[in-house]
Each structure stands twice: as structure tokens, then as C-alpha cells.
Amino acid sequence: MATDPQYGRRHFLKDSVLSLAKTAQEFVKHRDAPSESAEAPPKRRHDWLRPPGAVAEEQFLERCTRCGDCLKACPYGSIKPDLQTGAPVIFPDETPCQLCEDFPCIAVCGTDALRPLAGREEAAMGLAVVSHRDCTAGQGCHACVPRCPTEALSMDFEAFHLLVAEGQCVGCGICEQTCKTVNDKIAIKVTPARFLASGGPSAGI
Numbered sequence: 001m002a003t004d005p006q007y008g009r010r011h012f013l014k015d016s017v018l019s020l021a022k023t024a025q026e027f028v029k030h031r032d033a034p035s036e037s038a039e040a041p042p043k044r045r046h047d048w049l050r051p052p053g054a055v056a057e058e059q060f061l062e063r064c065t066r067c068g069d070c071l072k073a074c075p076y077g078s079i080k081p082d083l084q085t086g087a088p089v090i091f092p093d094e095t096p097c098q099l100c101e102d103f104p105c106i107a108v109c110g111t112d113a114l115r116p117l118a119g120r121e122e123a124a125m126g127l128a129v130v131s132h133r134d135c136t137a138g139q140g141c142h143a144c145v146p147r148c149p150t151e152a153l154s155m156d157f158e159a160f161h162l163l164v165a166e167g168q169c170v171g172c173g174i175c176e177q178t179c180k181t182v183n184d185k186i187a188i189k190v191t192p193a194r195f196l197a198s199g200g201p202s203a204g205i
Contacts, residue, residue, distance in 0.1 A: 048089035049171060049192050051079050052097055052123035053106045053114040057194040061087070063113035070105035070114065079105060090125070092173020092190045093180050099123060099149050099172050121150060126171025126190040128152065130162050135187035137162045143182045144175035162188065 051070055054060050066086040071079045078095045079088045088105075090097055099120040106114040117123060135141075138160040145153045145162070152168035153175060155161075171190045180186050 044084060045091065047093075047189070047192065048082065048091055049097070049125040049173065049190060050194070051088050051090060051105050051114055052099065052103060052120075052125055052170075052172075053109075053117050054125070054193075055113060055115055060113050063111045064088070065111055065113075067110075069108040069110070073104040073108045075100065075104065090173065092126075092171075092176045093186060094177065096173030096177045097123070097125060098174070099170070121168070121170060123170035123172065124193055125173075126192045127166060127196055128164050128169050128171065128175050128188050128190050130164060131185075131187045131189075132161055134183075134185040135162055136183055141182065144178045144188060147174050147178045149174065164188075 050057070050060060051074075055063065064087050066081070066088075068081065068088075070088050071081065076095060076098050078090050078097050080091065080095075081087070082089045101120070103117060106116055137155060142153075142155050142162065145155060149172065150168045150170055152165045152170075154163045154165070156163050171193065173190045175188050176186060176190055179188050
């Protein structure tokens with residue numbers, strides 16, 4: 001039986017149109033899809049510390065004008081602007097506070113968001129907390145102990161546990177940053193002062 005050439009042309013044109021429409025749909029689908037190479041927005045962190053001498057969090061937010069003077073005054077670049085609010089913060093695992101003797105960050109604060117301190121023992125940024133499960137003190141590591149500027153850390157050589165003297169720890173974060181550089185897991189982290197005051201969660205991301 002002979003094939004009708006008109007019938008064949010009609011089906012050819014129909015198939016062509018359908019194929020073109022499908023191609024267009026796929027193009028739009030891939031065009032509008034998010035690029036895999038696009039960088040995801042940075043995850044908001046909550047483990048930041050306020051600079052030394054910071055007043056209670058509610059007062060701090062009222063007084064701080066986000067002027068950035070304390071950021072510029074910090075000789076170690078420890079103080080950074082929060083990405084969401086612009087207020088000054090410190091990430092202890094990255095660049096901890098070095099507890100400068102003259103506290104230049106406090107000296108330049110003109111709104112009393114950072115109050116003058118008699119000494120480094122009054123800095124009160126947080127409290128170091130040890131995860132004994134992750135700590136490698138039992139394997140001989142105590143790299144953080146000699147780095148502590150307030151001598152708040154010590155080793156219990158009977159239990160091979162790291163100890164934190166809460167009355168001496170000011171939460172500068174030097175121990176946390178040290179732990180990060182020598183171990184696979186950070187076993188000692190600073191709980192920010194605002195969580196200690198409110199009974200809120202421990203430091204985390």
C-alpha cells in the first residue's frame with residue numbers, strides 16, 4: 001500500500017514542531033536552574049564573641065553605633081563586623097582576642113559599649129568548655145595549656161583530662177584557635193558570655 005506523501009509531510013512537520021518545543025522547554029529549564037558553580041551564601045554563625053569589655057548584650061546593641069573604630073584599633077585584626085548587623089564580633093577559632101594590655105579597642109569606643117577594664121582578668125568574653133570525647137590530652141596533647149594568657153588551663157595527669165579554671169578564664173579564644181591548628185576536631189570551644197548569662201545554647205555554628 002502506497003504512503004500518502006502529504007500525510008508523511010504533515011507528520012514530519014508535526015514532529016519537528018514538537019521537537020522544537022521540547023528543546024525550548026529544556027533550554028528554559030536549564031537557564032532558570034540555579035548554577036551549581038554559584039557560591040552558596042555564607043552560613044550565619046552564632047558562636048561569635050563581643051570584644052573585651054562589652055557591656056550586657058541588650059545594652060551593647062543600644063550603645064554600639066557600628067562606627068568600626070574598634071575594628072581599626074585592634075592590632076591583630078581580631079575584631080570583625082558581623083555580616084548581618086555590622087556590629088563588632090570576634091570568631092575565636094579564626095583570630096582570637098590577644099588581650100592587649102592597653103585594650104586599644106576599648107580606648108577608642110566613644111559610646112561606652114566597651115567599658116574600661118582594670119586588667120585582662122575582667123575581659124569576660126566567654127568561657128572555654130572542653131569536649132573530653134574529642135580532646136587528645138589522653139594522647140599527650142596539651143598545646144593549649146601554655147598558650148593561655150590567664151593560666152586558666154591545666155592538665156589533670158591522673159585522669160589525663162584538660163581542666164578549665166572558670167574563675168580565671170575570660171573566653172579570649174586562644175585555646176580554641178590553638179586546638180584547631182593541631183587537631184582534626186576542635187575539642188575546646190568558647191561559650192559566648194551572652195549564652196552564659198541567659199542560660200542559652202553553647203557556642204556553635
